[in-house]
Amino acid sequence: MPADGYVGALDIGTSSVRALLFDADARLVPGVEVHLPYAPRVALDGTYETDPEALFRMVTSAVDGLLHAAGPRRRSRLRAIGVSTFWHGLLAADAAGRALTPLYLWADTRAWRQAEDLKGKLDADAVHQRTGCLLHPSYWPAKLAWLRAEQPGLWRRRPRLLSFWDLVHQRLFGGPLTSISMASGTGLLELAGCTWDGDLLRFLDVKEAQLPEPGEAGRGLVREFAVRWPSLKDVPWVCAAGDGALANFGSSCVDPSQRALTVGTSGALRVLYAGLPERIPGGLWCYRLDRRRAVVGGSLSNGGNLFAWMTHNLTVERGTLERRLRRMRPVTTGLTFVPMLAGERSPGFASHATGSIAGLTQATTALDIVRAGLEAVAIEFGRVDRLLDEVLPGARRLVANGAGLLASPAWMQMMADAIGKPVAESKAKEASARGAAILALEHLGLVDGDRLKSEVGRTYRPDLAAHGAYTLQTARQEELYRLLVKERALSRVAGEDAE
Structure with a gap:
């Protein structure tokens, strides 16, 4: 990629969709930004969900806005798109990519009974050590058990079980594709081998064919979007990674000497490094950024x-x-x-x-x-x-x-x-989006994200x-x-x- 090339970054959160532009050195391009807010549906029974169709339209509108704001010169120099999005979201879809359920977000707690039931039927610690995830309503095992109980007719149809980005990928490129990062946040991925956990799938009555195949990037937009975004039709879209891992990546917290502390709607404290822990403490989780790097930490629901x-x-x-x-x-x-x-x-x-x-x-x-x-x-x-x-x-x-x-x-x-x-204080502007841009630059073979540095500001000492x-x-x-x-x-x- 020439020095005047650019990468786009989509940041799909639980309260907004953003699209930004970064240069070949992972620096944010000022003035080229789209921000589209939305609000999930919340109810006293623990509901925390959103409409995947409306969210998909927001994503495509954000890309429209980014291309418009970039202008013809920058648009012609776009070399890749990186994507940051939330972990743990779940929806059911048919083979054509039509959503059959709302998108259930991490904060949806309606599956709490199923989570408690799973703790009594499974070796909870063994599941935690294999998958990095606990038996908790944030994760897919409890959500899937809840979905099976609430919608038995849908369950018998064996729908596809997707994260939101898996659905987006199917609509943009013609088939669902997930990333190791997104799969690791489901609670169904065996971390060491980066494969779906067969024992857990059998227990939950889930067929591997219902899940998307892990991959790295999509290229070659379907006709509808190739016509809509001609400058992106053959550009690689690096499969979405979890926003938490990318926040570390984008703020240069890439080894155990620095921990990333994030407060958004919720909060998290994370360590990103190459490898896997020998044992994950009971109050922490472990996900992957990719096949080489893992992120270990804890998330607070209240921030x-x-x-x-x-x-x-x-x-x-x-x-x-x-x-x-x-x-x-x-x-x-x-x-x-x-x-x-x-x-x-x-x-x-x-x-x-x-x-x-x-x-x-x-x-x-x-x-x-x-x-x-x-x-x-x-x-x-x-x-x-x-x-x-x-x-x-x-x-x-x-x-x-x-x-x-x-x-x-x-x-x-x-x-x-x-x-x-x-x-x-992190001086990395838009850390998760910057992390997505760096991952896209890595995919192009242009940078080593572990070596990129970002500045910090004032330090508060205890x-x-x-x-x-x-x-x-x-x-x-x-x-x-x-x-x-x-x-x-x-x-x-x-x-x-x-x-």
Whole structure:
């Protein structure tokens, strides 16, 4: 690819679809960007889904917009498309690529009963070690058991079982194709061999023919899209990789010395490296970026969504909130907050978990609650970090990304103090999209993504006294979690059992 060539990057998230342009050095091209927001359908029964047809139209509209914004010169120099998207999404489709169900997203918890049932029927630890995924409603084993119970007629038809990108690939190129990365997030892939786990498929009554074949890239658009996008008709589209792994890749966190800390709607702390861990700790997962590199970490179901919930529902002055948060000393609100409003993934994977606040008095203010909530999220990141220390020790710093987190120096300092490690601001703009662009450049043989560097900004260093206070608060938070979540006194399970 000549130095004036470009790669496009699609970033398909659970709240927006974005399309961006990067140059041959993986630098974001300013002003060439499309952002199309959407909102999943959410309901009290645990529903968290979206319409795959509407989302597909958004993807094609985003590509339209990217090509228009790029202009004729850049458009003619597009050499590849990279794709970042969410893990764990599931839909059923027919052989022609028509969706037969909604797209069930990671936060859909309706399969919690099936997850609990699977834990009693399978060797949960063995499944975790083989696949890197836990028996939890986020992953396909529980979702498939739920789908079989809810729609037995559909199940008997043996539909294709696809991630969203698998469906997109079928419509653009004429057949479903997944990536090792996307397959590893289903909970059905045997990580060591990069093949579908036959024992698990047999138990779930799934035929391998229902699943897409893992591959690397598609090329040669079907006629409809070759006519619509002539500049892309013979350009390789690198199969989608998980946005979490790509966030590490795009922010140059590519070995155990640096961990990527991401706060978006949810949150995650991850290590990307070449190899697989000998053993995956119980509160962590392991997926693949590709056949060579794995990502190990933990995901929090509560991150920016908790911050948004607090500021939306509490009477706080947004304009002065950051300044007032910075003035507060650590762990002085008198509150203990279990931040499980959207259930729990790492480290406890209690899908039935709900949130709670202990210690409220007449003197408690809205600001106290916001501060306690942000501290609680930082403490949860600390719990994940300690698990990572068990399997991949030696991290010298964490590199943070996510607009809401980076916009709050107060929250950044809470992270450093609670975790007990330096936390640096990532300067990599659009880390997941940049990671997709780098993967596309690797596919073209133009770069080694492990050697590309990205800058960091301000580094927040832990205060020893504050870290000590957070250590004590962690014990209180874990005890409240044990009483209210592990004992299920504040869980959906308890509520439904009472009925």
